[in-house]
Amino acid sequence: MTAGADQHRRNRRGDATRARMLAAALDCLATGDPDAVSANHVARQAGVTWGAVKYQFGDVDGLWAAVLDHLEERRGGPLSFPGSVDQTVEARVEQIVTTLWRGLELPDSRAIDTLRVALPRERGELEQKLPRTAEALASWQVSWVETCQTAFADLDLDPERVREVAALLPGAMRGLSSEAHLSTYSDLDLARRGLARSIAAYLGEQG
Template sequence: MTAGADQHRRNRRGDATRARMLAAALDCLASGDPDAVSANHVARRAGVTWGAVKYQFGDVDGLWAAVLDHLEERRGGPLSFPGSAEQSVEVRVQQIVTTLWRGLDLPDSRAIDTLRMALPRERAELEQKLPRTAAALSSWQQSWVETCQTAFADLDLDPDRVREVAALLPGAMRGLSSEAHLSTYSDLDLARRGLTRSIAAYLGGSPA
């Protein structure tokens, strides 16, 4: 076997090991168990040593950053909401709300939430302790803002209000999703419709 072929085989084996670790990390995080946010836990799940994790990702910061990048790749990049120029603001908001609602219970969304709950709450602390993870999260946020801006790009809307809505929607949808997992008499279909109409009215109204 030539040196080049041997190197190719080692690289392929390394790629397979990396993929197995990322899959194990997602399985751990999607369980919702706070104790799963551990590089050692991921290593055991993947059947490898901490040294193997360190070799692939450098440290725990590199692992979580790689998980977030992997999720972005699986999603296929930023969300998109294709539609015609004739669609109203309300129809576009409804598309975004519906997409978020359907996605919140998916394993990938649970994995992200579990990871975020375990990270430092203060941005400065997060950036100091886990700079690569912080950068990945910041990239996700910027991608989301751009998604919302693109969804309304052909309409003459106040750009500040679009950014405000982009900041509001993820938290608002998580609140409704949390309510759905509790004993409740709230009509969540009605709640989503009210949220959609309120946001559409805000976006379509005259600036204050």
């Protein structure tokens, strides 16, 4: 076997190990168990040592940053709404709300939420302790804002209001999602329609 072929085989084995670690990390985080936010726990689930995690990702900061980057790559970057052209503002907002609502029930969303709960809440502390993870989260925020801007790009809307809506929607949708998992008499379909119509009215107002 040539040196090049041997190196190729090692690279493939390393890529497979890295992929297995990322899959294990997502499976652990998607359980919602706070104890899952542990590099050692992920290593055990992946059947590797902590040394292997360090070799692939450097440290726990590198691991969580890689998980977020992997999810972003799998999602394909900013969301797109190909049917939005010629739709009203309200129809576009409803489409975004529906997409977020469905996405919050996916394992990837649960994994992200589990990780975020365990991270420092203060931005300065997060950036100091886990700079690569903080950078990856910031990239997610940029991607989300781009999604909202793109969804209304052909309309004459106040760009500041679009940014405000982008800041509001994730938290509002998580609040409705939390309500869905509690004993409630709230009509959540009605709540989502009301949210979408309120946002559409705000975006459509001028002045």
